[in-house]
Amino acid sequence: xxxxQRIDQQPAFxxxxxxxxxxxxxxxxxxRDHGRVALVAKGARRPxxxxxxxxxxxxPLQLDWSGGGEVKTLIRAEWQxxxxxxxxxxxxxxxxxxxxxxRLSAREDAHPALYRAYATxxxxxxxxxxxxxxxxxxxLAMLRELGYGVGLEVDAxxxxxxxxxxxxxxxxxxxxxxxxxxxxxxxxxTGRSLLDMAAxxxxxxxxxxxxxxxxRALINHYLHGHELQSRRVLKELQEL
Amino acid sequence: MLPSTLDELIEALRCLPxxxxxxxxxxxxxxxxxxxxxxxxxxxxxxxxxxxxxxxERCNAFTESxxxxxCASSQRxxxxxxxxEMPADLAMIEQTHAYDGLYYVLMGRISPLDGIGPRELKLxxxxxxxxxxxxxxxxxxxxxxxxxxxTAHTISELLNARGIRASRLSRGVPxxxxxxxxxxxxxxxxxxxxxxx
Numbered sequence: 001x002x003x004x005q006r007i008d009q010q011p012a013f014x015x016x017x018x019x020x021x022x023x024x025x026x027x028x029x030x031x032r033d034h035g036r037v038a039l040v041a042k043g044a045r046r047p048x049x050x051x052x053x054x055x056x057x058x059x060p061l062q063l064d065w066s067g068g069g070e071v072k073t074l075i076r077a078e079w080q081x082x083x084x085x086x087x088x089x090x091x092x093x094x095x096x097x098x099x100x101x102x103r104l105s106a107r108e109d110a111h112p113a114l115y116r117a118y119a120t121x122x123x124x125x126x127x128x129x130x131x132x133x134x135x136x137x138x139x140l141a142m143l144r145e146l147g148y149g150v151g152l153e154v155d156a157x158x159x160x161x162x163x164x165x166x167x168x169x170x171x172x173x174x175x176x177x178x179x180x181x182x183x184x185x186x187x188x189x190t191g192r193s194l195l196d197m198a199a200x201x202x203x204x205x206x207x208x209x210x211x212x213x214x215x216r217a218l219i220n221h222y223l224h225g226h227e228l229q230s231r232r233v234l235k236e237l238q239e240l
Numbered sequence: 241m242l243p244s245t246l247d248e249l250i251e252a253l254r255c256l257p258x259x260x261x262x263x264x265x266x267x268x269x270x271x272x273x274x275x276x277x278x279x280x281x282x283x284x285x286x287x288x289x290x291x292x293x294x295x296x297e298r299c300n301a302f303t304e305s306x307x308x309x310x311c312a313s314s315q316r317x318x319x320x321x322x323x324x325e326m327p328a329d330l331a332m333i334e335q336t337h338a339y340d341g342l343y344y345v346l347m348g349r350i351s352p353l354d355g356i357g358p359r360e361l362k363l364x365x366x367x368x369x370x371x372x373x374x375x376x377x378x379x380x381x382x383x384x385x386x387x388x389x390x391t392a393h394t395i396s397e398l399l400n401a402r403g404i405r406a407s408r409l410s411r412g413v414p415x416x417x418x419x420x421x422x423x424x425x426x427x428x429x430x431x432x433x434x435x436x437x
Contacts, residue, residue, distance in 0.1 A: 016353045022258040053425055057386050079425050084432045088393045091386060095352040102353065233350065233357035240358055240367070240398055 006066040007034060011080070013118065014057045015098040019045060026071065027055055029063060030101055030118065035109040039065050039074040054079050058086045058094050058122055070107070083126045090125040092237075096230040097121060097138060103223060104146060114145035132212070133202035139215040140197060148222060151175030152198040166191040170214050172221050187214040246272075298369060301327050301345040310342070317341045319376040323366065323395060325349050325383055333381060341379070344369055349382060350391040358394060366395065370404055377405045384411050 012031035020026045025044040030036050044051040051074075054061065060080035065072045086094045097118065105111065121138040125131070143150050153162050156175030162168065168176035170187045176194055189210040196207040197214075219228075242250075246268060253264040271279035295301070296308040303309075310316065320341025324330050330343050344366050350356055358364075370378050378399055382388035396406040412430040413422055 018354070019258065021260070053423055056425075059425070079423075081424055081428050085389065085429060086386070087389060091390050091393060092352065094386075095390070099353050229355040229357070230352035232355075233352045236358045237394055237397070240363065 005068065006064070006075075007031075008064050009062050009078075010034065010064070011115075012037075012061050012063045013059070013122070014055055014061065015102050016057070017041075017055060023049075025051075025055065027074070028102055029061075030105075030115065031063065032112055032115040033110055035111055036101065036105050036107050037065070038071045038107065039063070040071055041074045041077070044074075051077055056085075057098060058091075058126075059083060060119065083123060086122075086125055090128065090131065092230065092234055093131055093135060094122065094125055096135070096228070096234070099228055099230045100139070100142060100219070103226060103228070104142065104219075111145050114142055117141035117145065132208050136197075136202045136208065136211050136215060137200060139219060140200075140211070143215070143218055143222070148218070149173075150218065152194045162191045162194050164190075164192040164195055168194060170217070172218060187217045189214060295347075299343045299345055300347060300365065301330065301343070315340070318374045320379065321370055321375045321377070322379040322381050323392075324381050325388065325391070329381065329383075346382070346391065349385075349387040350394055351387045352390070358398075361391075363395065363398065367398055367402070370399060371402055375404065377407060380406055380408045384409075 010031045010033060012029045015028045015030050015036070017025050017027040020040060023043050023045045025041040027039050027041055028036060029039055041051050041055055043049050044055060046052075054077045060083060062078045062080055063074060064076040065074050067073045085091075101118065105114070117138055121134050124134045140150065151174075154160070154175065155162060155168070155178050156171065157177045162176060163178075166178055167180050167182070168189050168191060169179040169182045169184075170176050170189060176189065179188070182188055187210070190206065193204070193207040193210040196202065196204060197211050202208055202211060249272075250261070250264045250268045253259055253267050254261065256264075259267070271282070292304050293302045294304075294306075296303040296311055297306050298311040299308060301308060317340050320339075321344055322330075322333060322339060322341055323344045323346060324333065325346050325348065327345055330345055333339055333343075346361055346366070348356060348361055350358070350361060369375070378395070380392040380395060382391045392408055396408070399406045410433075411426075412433065413419065413426060419427060
């Protein structure tokens, strides 16, 4: 157990919360300098609690907490504002981002760059920007920030630079391999799409489709068979 | 070692929300030692409720008959259907005396991270109810939390695809509220959603 410490005015977002005991809440927060932390918000479910309206997901907050154990005690939460609440499809996609962070990031692993990528993605969702490019950008940034190497620019077998005119099959944990005639289960991409991803430009429809397939395969791989509930809900919604 | 019957009772009490091992033990001792008559009443009330109560075919709230009194009433406007999360929300709207339509109680809300989606909420039942040919407008009165908002969005998409008008409770500064004493989140959203006069 690490020594008891107090963290003040830490920029953070709430990823998820669930009831704890009669009147309290346990929140999973994603903070800029301390990564994902579990905090108990005492009395946050009382009718007149000042925390009630503040501890909402997708809103920029500033949190104070203290404690040395796995679950810390929330002392103060302040709403930072400036961002409309998410609505509609953007809201459902926000849940997807949160679930990715809850499932894939380790507790108390600081990832300031991932925090920035997340804040940027939420701001874009709140402003109603096209959803697909911002999701792909976040997924790629997240995988790289969490230390899963995603090679995009070099052929993993020949060691040569990816040719924009070539066709590649992506072998997970290895990288793209030139395979002009491959027709199997693994994600395939054109060299152009790979280079677009490396340059963080998700504008061409082909890049969007191919990067979507690749990132989905990568995320599924690192989830080790765990189904994403937010993805299931979105799918069910389309089926109804 | 506790006798197994007592153990079983304590374990059973833990199914209540917010009740951990300590509270369950306290409740069990209280029921057995201090209030045996209360314990008997609780046991028979629970047993009866399980047998007698069911979901109203039309509004999904608890009732003893197939269709609850409110849904069967001819005094209410059957062309309006108000969707709420929980029975407590229904009671609150009834208290306003501002609504004379019918209700549908979801008994929950969509919460993707908890694995609660359209299937778990049985939204197909609501859709069947709303497309009975009489309902003209569905008022979405789910909570103004992210989950409530996600629920309202989901339902409105499904209804719009079927040509039924969906509306949402409006949100903003409370009646009689002074800006000085209103939380900034509410004021911010009221600004984002301001309307023309």
